Each structure stands twice: as C-alpha cells, then as structure tokens.
Amino acid sequence: MKNLTNVALGIVTSIGGFLDVGAIATAALAGAAFGLQMLWVLALGTICVMFLTEMAGRLACVSHHSLVDAVRERCGFRYFSFLLVGELLVDLLVLAAEIGGVAVALHLVTGIDYRWFVPIVAFALWLLIWLGTFSIVQNGASLLGLITLAFVVGMWWVGPPWHEAMRGLLPSAPSHDAARYWFTAVGIIGALFEPFMLNFYTSGAIEEKWSLKDIPMNRVTAVLGMGFGAVIAFSIVILSALTLGPHGIQVDSYEQAAFMLVQPFGSWGIPLFAACLGTACFGASLQVALNLAYLFSQGFGWNWSENLKPHEDARFAITYTLAIPLGAVLVVMLGDPLQITTFSMALNALLAPVIVFPLLILMNDRHYMREYRNHVVGNVFVSAIVVIAFLIAAVAIPLEVLGG
C-alpha cells in the first residue's frame, strides 16, 4: 500500500512538475504559428524524455550516484569543468526565464510592471529553499502545479479536432517560415529535456535514498508521469492552435499567450493562465536554483543536501544564495522574459549532448550499472534524437537570432 502511494505521488508530482516556462512558451508559440503541425515534435521529445528520465533514475537506484557525481568520476575533472561552464550559463538563463515567468504571471493579474516583482519572487524563492526540505520543495511545488491541468480542461471545452490532431503526430515539413519552424522545434525539444532536470532528478533520488527496489517505481513514474505531463503540453499547443492562430494572433508576449484560456473560461481565463504560469515557473525555478547548488557541490565534493540545515552544508547554501540574485539581475537586464525563454530553451538542445552522452556511457558501464545496463533500443533512440536536435539547433539558432 505504501509503495502504491509512493508511485501515485511520483506520478502526480511528475504531472504537476512537468510544465515550466519553456514548455508553456514553446507550446504556445508552436500552436499559434503552425497550428497542430508541430505535435509530432512534442511526441518525439516526450518519448525521448521518458527514456532519459528512466535512465537517470535507474543510475541513481543502482549506483547511488547523482548524474553529475558519476560524470565527474567517470569522465574526469576536465570534462566536468566543461560541463560545469555550459550548464552554469544555460541554467542561469533558464533560472532568469523562470523567475521572469513568475513575475509576468503577477503582472498579468495586477497590471504592475513585472520588473517590480522580480526581487520579491527571488527572495521568496531563496527563503523557501533556505527554510524548506527536499520533499517540501519538490512535492509541494509539483502538487500546486496540478493547476496546469486547466489547460487540459480548456482544450476539452474548446473541442479539439481529434482526427487532425492525430495527423499532426506525423512528422511534416514546415507549411511556411522554415527557419522559425525548426527554431521552434528545437525550443520544444530543449524545453522537454532540460539538462538541469536530469541531474535534479538523480539528486532527488539520492536525497530520498532510492535503491534497487525503487527501480519499478522509477520506471512507472518516468513513463506515466512524463506521459500524462506531456498531455498538458499537447493541450497548450491545441488550445493555442484553435484560439490564437485562426484569429491571426501570434505569441510575441505572454499577454497574447494568456488569451488562449479566455475562450474556454471567460473572465477566469487570464487569472487561470497567470496561476498556471506562476506556479509552474515557481516550481521549476526552485529546481533550477537547487540544481546549480547540486552541480557545484557534487562536482567539487562539498556537503550537499536540501534536507540539511544551511550551516551544515554552507557552500551548497551559498551557491543557490548567489545563483538566485544573479538570475534575477539577468531577467531585469536582458528584458523580455519570453525571448529569454525561447533562446534558453534552444540552448538547452545545444547543451543536451554534453550531458546525455556521458549518461549513455554510464548506463552501459558494468562497473556502475551491473546487470541493469541499457538495452540497445534506448541507446540508439536517445542518441539519434539528441544528435538531430543538436544539429538543428546549431543551424537554427544563428539563423533565427542573428537574422532577427
């Protein structure tokens, strides 16, 4: 019974924690600009993230190492420093985007400039991590994130064309604006397998002392949790395709994206969108800030645990204490949280091979995984998707960014 409760909690928190600013922004952008045509990218990315999450969890269950810890040990400190720099830059941008997302959510309901909320959000974030434990941070934020199921309800309310949605699951070439199509595709994939998420997941597994007996639970959580979570992202694409695109509204700002819930929910639409955006981004910003602390602490061999008091792992606490204001400064300096989001999600796709290939090496290493090593299907599928996403990102990012 206790196991069943744990599995249920795992699935529920995966659903609630699935969405973040990147998933909401890229799905809304895709639906408004390309209708249902990009659903296949989401489907492909979801299958890939199921594989990756299951692998990362299995690594923690079998080897009792977090991903970064194992990568540093297996690939050496030189490779770790390369990973550290890349992930530090991308995670700070993602943290800025998430803090910006919460601030924009507050702006949507109050009308006050989002920049005024940035320091308040950053302080609340820091305070919760400083005072909270891992289960409060992880489960509390994810349970609140269940409000994002409003997107699924909204989609049912609007009445999606199921047949056409199914056709959208088949890969297709862009109907127009190829550069933007592929940039958006890269953003969707980058939002699905954000590198921070893999290390955060394994660190969480270590925090919660997962062992071999947790392997089945990890598998069920990865498949069902991520699968159900992806339904929310599908709903955003469909809602956006049905309520924004046909009216000629493109998503250049969150004010435009918020309209997708006005048709199904009327006057509740904007507050609901703000609540979804705010809770999803707050939960994700907790994870990114903590992941930065995990990254440094595990890499340099410091004490680390969100369950310890800050004075017991002082350097861990100092890392997130410095990272959060840095993220806040970035969102104010760079401006336009939506652009920060789309750019950082595309960068995620560029960084993905740096973290995914060492993971694959570890998953095939007898020393770490014993008889729980990967099957060939997982290796080939994940490698193919990550390489393709990297190549598209390498071409689409300069085209989209430098070409304006």
Place this chain on the structure above:
Amino acid sequence: MRLSIVRTAGVLFAVPPTMLRLCAAIATVVILAGCSQSPDKAAKEARDAAGSWGATLSAAAERWGSGEISTSYFQSVVTQARTSLKKEAQSARTSGGDAAAAPVEAISAHVEAISDAAARGDRAAAIQAAHAAASAVPAHKTPPVARPQ
C-alpha cells in the same frame, strides 16, 4: 589518411582535417546568412508582427467590452503592443527602410486612441479603434491544420 586528433571528454575522436575545414565553412556560411536580413524579409516580418498586434488589440478590446478581461489587463495589452510595435518599427526601418516600417506605423497610429479610450473607460470607442487597427493591416491567420508545402 593523415588524421588530426581532437581530445574531448576524455574520449579520442579521430577527425580528418578536410572534415574540420568543411564544418568551419558551413558554420561561417550559416552565420553570415543569418547576419544579413534582406529588406523583403524585414518588411514581411514587420507586416506579420503588425498584423498580429492588430488582431490582438481587436480581440482584447472585444473581450474587455464584454467584461471577460479586466481593465488593468486590457491596459497591459495596449502597453505591451505599444512597446513591441515601437521596437518592431525601429528594427524594420533599419533593415528595410521606411516602407518596411509602414505597416507597423499604421497600427501604432491607432494604439494611442485605444489607450485613451481604455483610460476613459469608453469600451465602444476602444473596440472601434481596435477594429480600425486590425483592418489597417490584416493578420496572417493560421488555420489549426496548416498544410505542409
């Protein structure tokens, strides 16, 4: 074949020099292609952005008129439209000249009227001005099922 060795990630990859040169050439072409934006492309992007903001203002004014969105939210949309259109006009003018920026200016001309109507609480005037903005530059509407080319 002479191979140059690139040491990355503690793993040795053997990469032929011709392959390295080809990669560098592709990267250069991609970056150069990305750096230059043709006037036609600038004009199209400006027209698309203008049309989208016109449609947004029109939808927002109608929703405000029917009480589905609050006054503060409607004002936020108008402010965001003004900021984005200003940025878009500057960018279009730089890349494609005044002609490219014309659709953006056409929408911007109506934004002040919408903003004034919102400040006065005059919903009918806001809807009228927003509809005028939307018809000044018709938006490119994306059907839910876009057919691949």
